[in-house]
Amino acid sequence: MHFITSNYNNISTNSYWNKLKNKAKIDEDFNNFFLSLNNKALLDSYDAFHIKLYLNDYNLKENIQKLRLLKKKIFKNQKKIFFLYFFLKPNSNLIESKKFSNDFQAEIQKLKINKFKNIFINYEHVNSRDFSYRNFFYIKFPFDVSFLNKIIKNILQNIEVHDARPYKLIILDCDNTLWGGVLDEDEDSGIIYGGDNEGEIYYEFQKKLKKLKNDGFILSIASKNNEKNVWNVMKKRKMVLQKKDFIQAKINWNEKYQNIKKTLETLTLRAPDTLFIDDNLLEIKKIEEFLPEINTIHISDNSEILNILDNDYRLQKINVLNEDIKKYNQYKIKSKFEELKVKNINNFSFYRNLKQKIIKINVNPANFDRTLQLFNKTNQFNFTLNRYSPKTLSELLKKKNYLIKIFELKDKFGSHGIIGAYICKISKTSVIIEDFVLSCRVLSRFVEDYILYDLLSNFEKKKIYINYLKTDKNDKLIKYFLKKPFFINEHSKKKYHQYQIIKNESLNNVSKIFR
């Protein structure tokens, strides 16, 4: 839910607002944006805030002053997104107008709000046609009513961007998508890429894709071509995208849906989080038939493609965590790992050769967001599916009888980032693992076993228990994991099934895999 407030009368009962009624709460108490946002209960109960400020010569100083005081609140609530809309109404006198815009810019620079990752700013110049003295004096609404429509459209767009779930994976075709022409028919030099006109479109398209990659989207290829030729032409024509930018590129003559299914399996991603782009309508239809939940873009007119990408809200990430940016490399590592694993299934020395290392880390302000994300987003390998608010988690961290650790995994390919966490309650005789989550990316490489081994080693004199709450989401993986021989003595405790964990040979063996 969103909250919309302003420093003027929102005329919240106007029918223009109907489009927004079920998505946002409109502040009826006008000119109190400062008071409402200072209210902690209100801040907690909404996801995003839209603050509209009408600024002119007279109220600039006062409003900036209020914003300055609000800044602390915004800084404390990094999780919440704040959209600022500045409606600037300079005086029509040129000299005064210049002074106003200078003052405004200076104040904004002093505020340093550009540095906040959770603030997004929209500027709008209010010209005399959009402004109404009559409305300003009688209803404290400074604009012509038609301008309200424009404001609402703007807010609606931001709401949609905010609420959209970004894609994770973008799968591309090659011919007539990444470049013009058909590679296996035309020569390398016959391929349309770069230069003017049509070639420029493909150049810009690749540039856009590269930018998306840098934002944390994963790029992959599913194309019917000769693989060697594809990488060659990219190199020869010095394209923006090169072989290293793609993960799990499947360039062969198999059916594309089979290739895509394989890619999704290897990366443990889902079709709804995937976007497929192709110029061939038949291919798109085929893929939609076999993977009905996948998102597709059909390029019928190549000059439109940039426009389509710009307007797809799921290609925008407004809440980018550093972890998201690192993800690209992590998926690349996973992809390499899977390729190796196929060759060496269930071979202990294979795992040992991976040189895996697990690093235990305490939760601190720098990794707090990631910890929260792990507990709240992990579905499959999550023993209880307890979700935590920032408040409850930080309260748990303060308790002395609770042990909360997070884990980073490294192997010979690189770091996988923070991949797991647990919450333990420690008493005199026992340790109860109340929560245990692990990212799906690193499953089936004995990481989960090793974390338990490590915990057992640290509390050798105490009995270790783990809580399990069966749900549809975690049923598959956890049930399988609980069959391992170091889980014994299952019994029910309140809403949980509780298992005791004991040290045995299989757990001891696991310890040998890790460094």
Next chain:
Amino acid sequence: MLVKYLDKKLKKVFFDELKIKVKNNNKIYDFRAWDSLGNFNILLRCEREFKIKFTSKEFTSLNSYTEIQKVVKKK
């Protein structure tokens, strides 16, 4: 003919804007939604719907159905 059309359209304005069914003798505060802000919304909608502009005086003084109807008709 024109009067009837105008009447119908004006009542629709009230319904669209405030979700109320007004009769000719109704005035401001007869309905919960028709408060002062509601009244402004009606007038703003009329400006949009009939492509007219109320003067400041009209904007603050018009507050019954017949008055609004009269001014809209005049314009």
